Amino acid sequence: MSRLKVKNLTQTFVQNGSRLPVLDALNFSVDEGEFVALLGPSGCGKSTLFNIISGILAPDTGEIYLNGEQICGNTGRFAYMQQKDLLLPWRTVLRNVLVGPEIQQEPLDTAKEEAQQRLAQLGLSGFENSYPMQLSGGMRQRVALVRTLLFRKEVLLLDEPFGALDAMTRTVMQSILLDIWTEGRQTVLLITHDVEEALLLADKIYVLTARPATLKTEIPVPLPRPRNVTDTDLIHLKRELLELLQVEMSQVFNTN
Ligand SMILES: Nc1ncnc2c1ncn2[C@@H]1O[C@H](COP(=O)(O)OP(=O)(O)OP(=O)(O)O)[C@@H](O)[C@H]1O
Numbered sequence: 001m002s003r004l005k006v007k008n009l010t011q012t013f014v015q016n017g018s019r020l021p022v023l024d025a026l027n028f029s030v031d032e033g034e035f036v037a038l039l040g041p042s043g044c045g046k047s048t049l050f051n052i053i054s055g056i057l058a059p060d061t062g063e064i065y066l067n068g069e070q071i072c073g074n075t076g077r078f079a080y081m082q083q084k085d086l087l088l089p090w091r092t093v094l095r096n097v098l099v100g101p102e103i104q105q106e107p108l109d110t111a112k113e114e115a116q117q118r119l120a121q122l123g124l125s126g127f128e129n130s131y132p133m134q135l136s137g138g139m140r141q142r143v144a145l146v147r148t149l150l151f152r153k154e155v156l157l158l159d160e161p162f163g164a165l166d167a168m169t170r171t172v173m174q175s176i177l178l179d180i181w182t183e184g185r186q187t188v189l190l191i192t193h194d195v196e197e198a199l200l201l202a203d204k205i206y207v208l209t210a211r212p213a214t215l216k217t218e219i220p221v222p223l224p225r226p227r228n229v230t231d232t233d234l235i236h237l238k239r240e241l242l243e244l245l246q247v248e249m250s251q252v253f254n255t256n
């Protein structure tokens, strides 16, 4: 049985009186403990897909299954790191990352200990009592990741978690995310625009078409970890992925 199954999702928005089809009969599944990356052109519907999976948005049609149970429209089943960090400006870093344990009414002493450890792991020691406005964009993103982890769910939905980071911090964060995944064996769904990031991290990559998004293809990445961007097999896969994406990008930017 799949951990997560997305069945026939269709979504159309209305913008300025016109219909905007965003998802078109999208189907895929993710196994328990699997790390899947989602790649697709900007605006194709990736964040919309996560909003639907997490129950924030109701789709026009389609179903979401978690461990075989139909959960479409239910919130609180996934740990979701949204593309915008959505930190609460009036709360300190520590109190921001404790939102999950608070909502889930967990004992705060244990949660605080885990929060301190995670903040240290992500290079945020000493900033526990700072407010989000006192942090850089990359630091805020790391706080948002800690907050997501503290929801302690079996499936993580990460929407461009490292988008605001410089290349070097990004590399460190990728390796920390791999450690976290190896240790916790959660199922991870990662949206990224970075082909190398997808190849370095994922077991499998789902490539989405230009809007309306549907599954274009599935690329397994059967390479041992830790991976290296200079590895020949990885470079071959990168070329294949870039060619697939270029076709979809040309639909968006009319570059044909
Ligand atoms: N609430 C909304 N109402 C109307 N249109 C929306 C809404 N949310 C998203 N859209 C539209 O749906 C399309 C897909 O948006 P979405 O944010 O899902 O794309 P994305 O693939 O995550 O893009 P990016 O890679 O740039 O983050 C866009 O054309 C956007 O304008």
Ligand SMILES: [Mg+2]
Binding pocket: 046, 047, 048, 083, 159
């Ligand atoms: Mg998005």
